[in-house]
Amino acid sequence: MHETTLRQRVAGVLTLAGLLAQIIGFTGGLNTANSVSYLLWAAVILLWRDIPKRSRMQAMVLIVLGIVMLLVARWGYGAHIHWPSVLQGNAFVAAMLVGVSFITLVGKEQGRQKAPGRRLTGSGGILRTWLGVHLLGSILNMSTVILVGDRLARSAPLSLPQLLALNRGLSSAALWSPFFASMGVALALAPEMHYAKVMAMGLPLAMMAGLFTTLDLKRRFDLDNVIGFSLAPKSLMMPVGMALLVMLFHFVITPRLSIVSIITFLIPVVALLSNLPYGGKWTFQRLKQHTLVRLPGMRGEVSLFLAAGLFTLGLSTLVDAVTSNDWTLFAHFGTWEAIASFAAIVASALLGLHPIIGVSILASLLSLESGEQTRFAFVALAAWGVGTSVGPLSGINLSLQGRYGVSGYRMMKHNLPYAGFMSLLVLAILTLSGEWLT
Template identity: 35%
Template sequence: MDQKTISTLPLSTTVTGWTLLLMLLLSLITALTHAVPDYIAGAPVWLAAALLIRRQRPSQLIQSAVLLIAGATGLAIGIYQGGDQRYLMKAFEANQMIIAMLIAVSFLRIVATRGIQTDEQLPPGRTAMLRTLFGTHLIAAVINISSIMIVGDRLSNHRQLTPLQGLTLLRAFSICACWSPFFAAMGVVLISAPGAQLSTLMIYGLPTALIALIFSAWQISHHPDADKTHGYPMHAGALWMPLLLAILVIIAHHYLPELSVITLVTLISILFTLTYLLLRQPRDCAIHLKTHIHEGLPKLGSEVTLFLAAAVLASGVAALLESLQLRLAPEHFTAAEACLTLSALVGLALIGMHPVTSAVLAGSILMPSVSDPNLLGITLLLSWSIGVGLSPFSGVQLSLQSRYGISAITLMKLNRFYGPFMLTTGFAVLWTYSAVSG
């Protein structure tokens, strides 16, 4: 997008972009200095959400509205019954640190697209498909669903995206939720399971992701259309960034343990993008950043509204349960309860509940019984990954259906063995963690 195109954008779109950037800066100031209250840092989210209403699908608006109404009702009843008003402040915070992380990570697209856009001829065959699976997985671990659009648009150029290609992109994306610190799943889980440690979650998440990728690779390579299906031409230039960023987050977390992982990911994403542009494209740095603020940030509308609504819902549920002195959690949260929770959350995903909603609800209800937050954290990550991969209502599956015309029924058929396999794997991971942690 050039300067002339930017100037023709609607004023509401431009204001939305700068409002979200303001929220990002306020959130970083809050996290690093505590000079600004959390609810002040979250205030711009509400303005941005109001400005973004017109950019959202009716189904997304309905889902967010239901969560907001349910949460507000819970808050009203809870406060009326004498509940703690801190839950009201938590609602106004609007999950601002998670939204700040999403905004910061979105800037990485400026760098990532320069490594994976190519006009090369698409290579066919099993090897090409496997490279697409593993390469897209690494890219998606950093820039999330944008990678699916970039790779998918290239694969579908002059030809229809095949079900096998769609399955490859779906698995590459959904498996990221098991381990990636740049994925929204990790941010939500670290807040929903306070006390969970990034290192522990990644130690168990990475092997789980590898098992899922190996199973997916086996399934893809044995598909009857594998030999004639085209993959994406992956190069080292597309893969160095996700690997480097993951290493930077781990190192920073080791030397700056007082900062939350969400803050570190947010800070590293912004600094990395600025450093890259200043070193590689100093003359165009300002226009790249301005283009993303004006065009890229407003595209986060559905995520911003959903995380805001989820924050209100979580606060409302917590306030209501406290005021009514209800205890829905089991007496203890062990591997057995974790397996039941995993099954329930995957089931909720299959009927359309967004993983953000299910994760915050599970955290609100179960935390009073949780003695080991890492166990809950692993459970939530597994449920997010498996649920997104299986549910025809997940964002990535809806994108594959609407953007590339891949049938939801076709994906369900291709997933008929993956679901039971990953649930069994998830149970084994939870029991293994419990046994090792004692």
């Protein structure tokens, strides 16, 4: 087990307790929303000094602005604010991220250090690298980049084409995967969205991302000696199996629960059950290591989501107070409004803001009708998928920078043509889809 301080271990236990409180709340017998938020915020406070400086500064700015706007709304405009609940924003999404992290415990290999598959070179290798990261990443999220990247790095330091394939393979999964935090945020902000319609648009868009990546990197780089990664067929059993389980619970067993809620409790349960055949002691040791090492390591993403939630609450409360609940950014969220919103969120990502901030701000300034929520959800997911690929301070680029030493701004420069191509496709979909995205 990696060495951790007592402070970090306590934070890990608090994070696990927050997840458990969220799961208890799903039973409907007890409202645990405040408990979840208090536990996760307490963990963030304990881990604050360990958060990377850039992420810490972003989180601090969001927190301060959120609090200031709440105070102005209360004392300047007399808004009613239920202070015990102000920390709830995005706590359920953070809890989902904690739950999804347990997927790394599926299987006996400690930490899943060995990723099955074979390696090959050329454009075929790039395509298979993208596909492997995309399929596994649709379930495993950020951990897939490290899983595949470390395997490729055994032969030699990762080359730029490999890094770009890792980046684009994972970020494009945000376009459709129900296991991604992007989907959790979209479902929270647009609960009446039609997931089937969003997936019908997002999945083909993601496949175009893979095709463009292969052709783009083949044109710009000599790939003859660039090693790729390919999944063995048996490796797909786990992500496909998890997806089928989620659909079974959503449509049959627990239809009242959202996909985010199902993922939050189902993945930890499956992970622990998969370890029980190896013995109770083995299972406990893996759970202990995950709690004391892996969960404190999620401090950056958890803090960002919680801070963004507080900021969103502050902004929406202030806007409502100033306008007496009678102002929205757009009277109608149609095609041109969707295009403008997508462009603004991607542009903010280029400046270093995580797309969750742009999406959250947009949601706080809108009053979406039921028929507009699917279009809004697609805009949010598309902006997230494109913005995280090109944003120099996005989570994936910060991870690649920290682990493999590539500059986030270098990644941004080489991803600009990709972002431009994907943006054109998104704009075409928004223009041609008409009323279908309602």
